Amino acid sequence: xxxxxxxxxxxxxxxxxxxxxxxxxxxxxxxxxxxxxxxxxxxxxxxxxxxxxxxxxxxxxxxxxxxxxxxxxxxxxxxxxxxxxxxxxxxxxxxxxxxxxxxxxxxxxx
Numbered sequence: 001x002x003x004x005x006x007x008x009x010x011x012x013x014x015x016x017x018x019x020x021x022x023x024x025x026x027x028x029x030x031x032x033x034x035x036x037x038x039x040x041x042x043x044x045x046x047x048x049x050x051x052x053x054x055x056x057x058x059x060x061x062x063x064x065x066x067x068x069x070x071x072x073x074x075x076x077x078x079x080x081x082x083x084x085x086x087x088x089x090x091x092x093x094x095x096x097x098x099x100x101x102x103x104x105x106x107x108x109x110x
Contacts, residue, residue: 003035012040021046021059021083046083057086 012018018037021030037044046059064079065072072078
């Protein structure tokens with residue numbers, strides 16, 4: 001379906017922003033979301049859609065201003081949201097089962 005036709009879907013007119021980097025989507029789907037957001041001139045966001053610890057932080061939304069609370073994020077002057085790809089080496093979350101060495105298995109608590 002062409003982007004301009006897809007952008008006519010009523011759902012997009014209910015959104016304040018469109019998630020264009022979603023960790024649960026393939027690159028082609030993220031690109032399509034970005035094309036629709038650009039066509040509609042909507043702000044763009046990113047999110048990990050994490051279901052496992054290693055997936056946390058793959059994508060994120062950053063803002064032009066420093067935020068200290070949810071209220072700051074929702075404020076009119078928070079600045080434009082920007083979708084971001086976070087390199088694996090920069091992610092803060094580490095898998096808890098890998099903290100004792102690569103490939104180690106957790107000890108059976110019984």
